[in-house]
Amino acid sequence: MDVRAHVSMVFHLDKCIGCHTCSIACKNIWTDRPGAEYMWWNNVETKPGTGFPTQWEDQETYKGGWKIKGDRQLALRSQSKAGGLFKLFYNPNQPGLDDYYEPFTYRYGDLFTAPAGEDQPTARPVSLITGEPIDIEAGPNWDDDLSGSPVYAENDPNLDALTPDEKQALFDVEAIAMMYLPRICNHCANPSCVAACPTGAIYKRGEDGIVLINQDGCRGWRACVAACPYKKTYFNWKSGKSEKCILCFPRLETGQPPACFHSCVGRIRYLGVLLYDADRLTELATAPKESLVEAQRALLLDPHDPAVIAGAEANGVTPEMIDSAQRSPVYKWVKEWQLALPLHAEFRTMPMLFYVPPLLPVAGRSGAGVYGHTPDGLFTSIERARMPLSYLASLFSAGNTKVVEEVMKKLLVVRLHNRAKTVGDVSDEALQRAFREAGLTAAEADDIYALTALSSVDERFVLPPLQREEAIEPDHEPELHKGMAGLGVTRRPVRGG
Amino acid sequence: MKPATRTRRFVAFLAERLPAEKMSLQAMVQKKEVPVHRWSWAYYLGGLALFFFVIQIVTGLMMLFYYEPSVATAHASVEHLTNNVPGGALIRNLHAWSSSAMILSVMLHLLTTFAMKAFGRPRELTWVSGVLLLFLVFGFGFTGYLLPWHQIAVNATKVGLGSIEQFGEYLPGDLADLPRQIRETIQGGATVGQATLSRFYAIHVVVLPLISLGLLGFHLLSVQLHGMSPGVDRPTGRTEKFFPLFILKDLKVWGVVFLMLAVVAICIPFDAFLDYPLGAPYNPLGSTPDGIKPEWYFFWMYYPLELLPFWLVAGGMGVLQVGLLLVPRIFRGTSRKVLRTLAAAAAVYLIVITLFGQAIYEMFSGGH
């Protein structure tokens, strides 16, 4: 058993209002510079929709993630080892700028300096790359709230999993349902970007699992961009290096939550420590598609188990980290209550960020324009949901609808339990039956409710300051290990000759 | 100032430079720490020079077993050592390579010490003793060069000693003869001959080693007393124990350097770089061979001597020597940044004149 700690996050999608505050916070801190304007380390997508970059989930085109080769062997979808070297010159799977969007700004100055004339002066959009005026044709959230649109939503690759009827139902004008999906780098336990990097500049930090790109080591071969199925590594066209979300490690190391977490108005994010068994990674990553979610849960270890604690200590996990792991909200969501699910587990990268699927668009039923919440129709309402379970399953459980259904049932029971308490129109017997079917106890439902709705920041963010410098100091020369500190840019990032 | 206060001040000065309370093994060895920063490599240079000095002593002693310091036999004995004695060529080669390496590391040591402002209070005496050691090292080079008694060596020595006499041109009246007398005292006769060989031999083998041992002892003692200079302007975050951490690291460096030295000494005879190898013994009637040059470590003053008026260079050398000794006084208030620039400039001068001196000389002297 090789116990390692991992800093992990949970997004409670029921609470996301799609306001993009997280994206803006992230952009202002990290990617507001030439060459990185088009990067959105954090972005929020409307689902169904094509996302950013367009159709990123379509691995037939982009070849991200892993595939099973032969007898449960993992292989990169994007390249073989020798082929990786051949693709140094030109990588057919790398998205072009048009798959993202051409970054732009406006000539605001024109508004003030335009000579007097007939027409109202306008600020023309100009490209941030060429500086020339352009017609804006796309943006990072171009499909915002456009679920149901023929251009965007219909091209969502996840809809392939749906039957024609379900599709039809999804796009009924009156019944249109949508959800928001905030995305950052998943800091996967089995990252394909790391495996694809020819120079070995991308790495995973052993102590907290954060995946970083050594900017001094990166040679701009762009294999990671193609290999990441989430398209969360970006190529900085100016510096010629790849960049990605760093999970705000400089903030984590000083005890602050990441910027996206910190700015989230819906308080949808939970951050904590998970312990996982690195020895079982290969075995679990090659599990059959329908049991991938199970496999991922099996990867996570119980932080209260003495054997696990001993293993963690033996591996150099600090007592503070173990303590955090025991109080981790993430562990509760993912493992205890089994409510949070990995995004696209079928990419087999073992993403370590998890999502609680949204109940509202599922359970909401138009009818007479009111949402019905009767215990009778409780679980049938899931089956008749506006957003088909198979769609959610395609997103969160590698197509296994059973997993999503279980989650939905639990979420519904929590709601029912609280309705019984506050409104009182739910019979005790029906409630008990619902608890039984969902496999939940009243106490757990209370806990879930408390963590969902009443939690303070200290309950949502449970992590000791990583204090990496101090951890390093006894053995290492911090000066010499600058290169291992993520961006590691120690001088002005100008383009090399 | 009253004599009493002057004495008191002098005592106080000495007390600060040689603090008796620190003169214990514990203070000098156990407690000593070496700052860790990006200039830390410079702390190895002094140790390296010491290491080369030890090699010089060992190989020098070994050569003494065969060397015969007489005009008639010196050359033949060196030739015998080189050609017939098993390992003799290697020992001689080691001595030659290591002498160059020692001088190089001493020069580097001086430059880095200067750049790191390691001569600041209370390390003035350390610096002064170091500068004296530098002079001694050049003295070693000069005297040792004569001992094989071949044509080049003797003529080079003649030239070297001859420059003393040139001072006479600038002295008035009766003093004008003084330099010649000094020169003849050094060489023990009107010309470079047996007397010179005997004197140089004695100086190279006995006098200089004894003085260096004394000075070296003082130098090392004061280094241990005051510890390593911080060397950088910003306060350094980390230090490491001198004993045994730094010592062991030092040993590691020594090991690697010895490996390199040995490989070089085994594979490339030092003579191969000279136009005139051991060659012919000195022949007083023979003419001086064309294009004789001193060893590379004298280039920095040899080429200026060739190109510029003698009085200018001689004056400059004098100023430099005094200046070097007075560095702790002169540069008391200078920032490390400026010192670093000065040291870099000096290094550039040394490198350029050593590597391209001949080309520069040919360029300016009309291609002879």
Added chain:
Amino acid sequence: MRARLATISLTLALLPLAGPAHAHPEFEKAIEARSGRTIDCAFCHAHPDGPEGVHAGQIGALSPADMQALNRARTAFEPGTEVDSPILNDFGDHLVTALGKKRLVALRQAPLKMVDELGDSDLDGDGISDAQEMLDGTHPLMRHHGAPWSLFVVNLQRSWFEIVMLIIATFFGVYGISHLLRWFGHEARGALGGEEDPKDG
């Protein structure tokens, strides 16, 4: 007296053949131009000032027996004759033996062409052929004189075993010291038990 007369007559008779004795300026110049190294008569001659003079290794100091040897050497017109001239060093003798006096005289104006006819002899055994040493301007009779790089290569090949052993020994030494360092690091940390902050002082 008879011996002396014989010597004088022989010397007179062979005077026209004494040409090569004056060949050295061209030789020196050619080699210096080729290699950039200065050489002197001692490259081939027994005396660094050349054959003429009264000192050991010069004609003026030769005994009658030496004179005979000299004359024998001077009459070695064809290649292949073993000579032992009192005014030449081994390399000079070798040149005469390898080329023959005739050719040697003929090559006076183009001394570097001698190189092609020298064969691959290596008199000093330093691993660089005499011909190459001539081109390099390094002494063919001195084991420790040669073009540094060539010598390096040759000696590296000769003493590779010693050098490999040296490297291994150094490796062991450094390995040992590294471990001692770590041992000390552990001991120190254990002994100090955190009571002493390494940042002190």
Added chain:
Amino acid sequence: MDAFLYVGLPYLSLTILVVGTIVRFRQAPFSVSSLSSQVLERKKLALGTVPWHLGILVLLAGHLVAFLVPDIWRSLTANHAFLLTVEVIGFAAAAMAAFGLGTLVYRRLVTARLQAVTNRMDLVVLGLLLVQVLVGISVALSARWGAQWSAGTTSPYLWSLLTFQPDLTYVADLPPSVRLHLGLAWLTFALIPFTRLIHGFSIPLGYLVRAPQQVIWATRRRLARDTARAGGVSPETSRRHFVKGLGGLFAAGVLMSVGVLDKLVGYFKGQRLERSEQVDLLEKKLERLRATSEEQALELERLEKDAILVAQLGQLDPRQGRYFIDYQMRPALAFKGADQLPILISAKCTHLGCTVASDVNDKGQILCPCHISYFDIKTGAPNPGAPAKAPLPRIGWLLKDTKGTVVMTQDGAGNRTWPEGEDAIAPDALDGLQVWIAKRFEEGA
């Protein structure tokens, strides 16, 4: 010019290449990148970069093989079929490279987005490479079978550079196009550290063998494990390090002493010399002793006698000085002057005391080689601007006839006397006179 282009430039650019690359990788690793522009423009890039890289890699490999193993290569290319194949492959690769590079240049010049990432050096590099490839093709076309002849010309030239024995003869007779190709290659090398070309040094071959996942630990896990387990450092680990440390030192010591001991013993024991060697050695020593005794004899002679024979006047030569030792045991030179009388002059340079050479040049001067001073033999004066300022002292002499009578003297200042009257010297008997130096002329000089 050739020496600069084909000896100076190569060393210069290789030095720049090595030093510059090291400095760049160490000091500015962030600037080292392939600087791909695929994200900005991809269609033309695919058309350009793939053929270019494949072509140039094949070409470079070919060049490298011919350079590294010229002998094997020559014997291989002696086979006509092989040669033909190689040339065809080379041509194809060159065509590919040229086409690809052309596309890249075109693309860079016309695409608006790319202008944002194009700097002057990019253009220099593209232009240089294009010219170089085209020159290379023209070499291949004009001087056919380059695969074969290069092994006998350019390869030895490159080897001569590599072994620090540069030999220009190989390149001197090559056609201009080949020489241009070589020169441009050196120029390109020098540019590598300053341009995007440096990405060629980061070919990630390690990728073929490395593990897929890279995990970097900031803390040493084993150490941490030990610390956690023992509440400090495990004595076991500590002891292990100690033992390993001593073991390493011991092994090093044993190896060193095994290697060194016998040599030390050998050194001090000395070698029993063979007879011939012993003879040589003793001869040499004897010779030196003789020389020394000669010197001492000279010294004695100078102490004892008032006058010393230098030479027969007839032996002196106007162009070639004859060395002798004066009364102060310093070298001196004797010449015959234009008036057939001797000129005796000190040979100890008045600058730093080197011995002056004995050949007289056309201006009647002798040279001190140490610092290039020319002295007029008649006056002893150095040439203007010479390092030596004082003239070489002239030495007085006596002329004695065969009977030992002094017939003429000249002191150091040049004053002549004829003790027997000027007529006592018959002009035709001059050569028979002996030149002597006398103590009285030198004392106080």
